[in-house]
Amino acid sequence: MNKYVVIFVAITIVLSIRYIRYRRRDGAGHPLPPGPIGLPLLGNIFNFPKTGAWLLAGEWRKKYGNIVYMHVLGTQVLFLNTFDVAMDLLDKRSLIYSARPPVPMLHLMGLDWTITIMPYGPKLRRQRAFLHQFLQPASMKRHHRTLMLETRRLAVNLICSPDDYMFHVRRATAAIIMMISYGHEVSPEEDIYVELADKVMESFAIAGEPGAFLIDFFPLLKYVPSWFPGVTFKRKAMAWYKNSRAMLTVPYEMTKRKIHDGTARSSILTDLIESNTRKDGHIEHEEDIAASAAVTYAGGSDTTVSAICSFLLAVVLHPEVQKCGQEELNRVIGHDRLPTFDDRPALPYIEGIVKEIFRWNPVVPAGAVHALEQDDLYNGYFIPAGTIVVPNQWAMLHDETEYPEPFAFKPERWLLKEGQRKPRDPTKAAFGFGRRICPGKDLADESVFIAIVTILATLDVQKALDEYGKPITPVPKYSSALISHPERFDCAIKSRFPQTLGVLQEAIENEQQ
Numbered sequence: 414m415n416k417y418v419v420i421f422v423a424i425t426i427v428l429s430i431r432y433i434r435y436r437r438r439d440g441a442g443h444p445l446p447p448g449p450i451g452l453p454l455l456g457n458i459f460n461f462p463k464t465g466a467w468l469l470a471g472e473w474r475k476k477y478g479n480i481v482y483m484h485v486l487g488t489q490v491l492f493l494n495t496f497d498v499a500m501d502l503l504d505k506r507s508l509i510y511s512a513r514p515p516v517p518m519l520h521l522m523g524l525d526w527t528i529t530i531m532p533y534g535p536k537l538r539r540q541r542a543f544l545h546q547f548l549q550p551a552s553m554k555r556h557h558r559t560l561m562l563e564t565r566r567l568a569v570n571l572i573c574s575p576d577d578y579m580f581h582v583r584r585a586t587a588a589i590i591m592m593i594s595y596g597h598e599v600s601p602e603e604d605i606y607v608e609l610a611d612k613v614m615e616s617f618a619i620a621g622e623p624g625a626f627l628i629d630f631f632p633l634l635k636y637v638p639s640w641f642p643g644v645t646f647k648r649k650a651m652a653w654y655k656n657s658r659a660m661l662t663v664p665y666e667m668t669k670r671k672i673h674d675g676t677a678r679s680s681i682l683t684d685l686i687e688s689n690t691r692k693d694g695h696i697e698h699e700e701d702i703a704a705s706a707a708v709t710y711a712g713g714s715d716t717t718v719s720a721i722c723s724f725l726l727a728v729v730l731h732p733e734v735q736k737c738g739q740e741e742l743n744r745v746i747g748h749d750r751l752p753t754f755d756d757r758p759a760l761p762y763i764e765g766i767v768k769e770i771f772r773w774n775p776v777v778p779a780g781a782v783h784a785l786e787q788d789d790l791y792n793g794y795f796i797p798a799g800t801i802v803v804p805n806q807w808a809m810l811h812d813e814t815e816y817p818e819p820f821a822f823k824p825e826r827w828l829l830k831e832g833q834r835k836p837r838d839p840t841k842a843a844f845g846f847g848r849r850i851c852p853g854k855d856l857a858d859e860s861v862f863i864a865i866v867t868i869l870a871t872l873d874v875q876k877a878l879d880e881y882g883k884p885i886t887p888v889p890k891y892s893s894a895l896i897s898h899p900e901r902f903d904c905a906i907k908s909r910f911p912q913t914l915g916v917l918q919e920a921i922e923n924e925q926q
């Protein structure tokens with residue numbers, strides 16, 4: 414029989430089985446949750462947007478309610494549109510809602526070592542425990558010096574070449590993560606380890622897009638040979654594989670060499686290697702140790718970059734926010750020194766800015782998907798095992814019952830008068846839920862705080878002027894990938910005071926001593 418006929422028949426059989434499963438109710442007749450009606454076999458493929466699904470799911474909430482159910486080519490998807498339902502399922506029932514849906518393309522391209530895509534189990538728990546030792550709130554003080562040093566370098570770079578602001582933010586974030594994970598000082602221009610990790614992150618972003626490759630719907634396609642017409646995914650995966658493995662092994666081996674030479678700086682990796690090396694020199698759980706260090710870059714770089722760039726955009730659009738933040742700094746710490754982490758409790762308005770940054774344009778608007786491991790019943794609805802669960806963070810963080818005028822950037826909503834109810838802290842949703850909650854949330858929060866407070870203290874970020882000298886008001890545009898970034902926008906960044914550059918350089922020199 415012709416090969417194409419065989420593939421067509423196989424796909425039809427798989428779809429039919431999935432469709433029959435999709436139409437199922439449980440034995441007691443509980444219905445599936447409400448959602449848009451789909452076509453037989455194909456499901457909601459035509460009303461499921463390839464990008465920005467969280468916006469549409471938020472709209473569906475008005476029609477169908479807080480949970481919205483649909484299927485695409487037999488893959489069942491459940492959108493959770495409120496914080497309460499996300500807590501009910503992903504947190505309170507985390508025993509069965511903590512898996513990840515398989516993304517065969519990511520495995521094929523050699524990224525199976527990243528805990529972000531791992532199923533819930535002993536390997537994942539071990540790596541999360543490794544990370545917890547260094548990223549829990551009690552360990553944050555250890556990272557403060559690196560955070561302040563790199564953020565002050567960021568401010569210097571923004572003064573010296575303001576047009577490259579996105580590059581500088583990316584470099585600062587990479588430098589923080591590389592120092593914390595490997596004790597590696599990133600080179601000022603090009604750094605081979607950062608370049609390698611960035612290449613992998615680019616391919617991850619392409620392959621991690623739900624349904625980006627046919628193999629995600631039909632995993633058996635991995636057995637089709639790469640020369641087969643139309644099997645481009647396999648050739649792509651092979652091309653990406655080398656870098657994915659190198660991201661795990663190359664910086665790890667570099668750090669091991671430094672430990673051997675006695676030149677390694679203390680880091681997550683050096684500590685983990687030390688505490689897991691047996692008397693005979695054997696390193697236990699070596700791949701998990703290497704993966705724990707590498708995944709901090711995967712999880713922490715792009716996300717923090719997005720939040721800091723969102724802050725720059727927010728102050729360009731809202732000069733009054735920058736003014737109020739700077740006035741608070743003038744009052745609390747004056748002009749004679751740079752802010753530090755110790756100042757945080759005395760800066761409630763700036764704290765409000767940090768909270769709005771995590772809420773206004775969330776870094777992971779559709780949340781990271783979880784997978785349900787066994788059939789479940791919720792509020793009378795049947796949710797079948799295997800359902801992909803999408804915590805719609807965009808909808809949760811723009812819920813107007815919690816945050817009136819949800820699309821406005823308003824740090825003052827966090828300045829409460831007596832008797833006023835505090836809105837829900839956005840970090841409760843922005844960093845995910847249950848057993849898969851972001852292990853880097855405290856580092857992220859502190860990185861974003863120190864970046865915001867240092868920029869406010871040292872720089873003025875304003876609208877750029879067009880050729881006629883008129884201010885340009887950027888129209889915010891965000892990418893619709895899993896990690897959503899503001900697209901490049903025009904802005905003018907200047908030193909706040911004539912002496913600022915000198916103050917920053919002196920502080921950096923002191924930190925380095």
Ligand code: HEM
Pocket residue numbers: 528529530531541548708709710711712713714716717720776777780781782843844845846847848849850851852853854856857
């Ligand atoms: C603004 C910054 C950040 C945001 C908004 C963010 C958000 C998230 C979200 C929403 C998840 C998915 C949680 C879930 O599945 O329910 C996640 C997972 C993860 N994050 Fe972050 N994150 C940030 C920074 C960081 C940093 C700095 C690190 C590491 C140092 C990190 C490491 C990770 C890892 C390893 C996972 C996967 C956890 C797992 O699958 O079990 N993140 N993050």
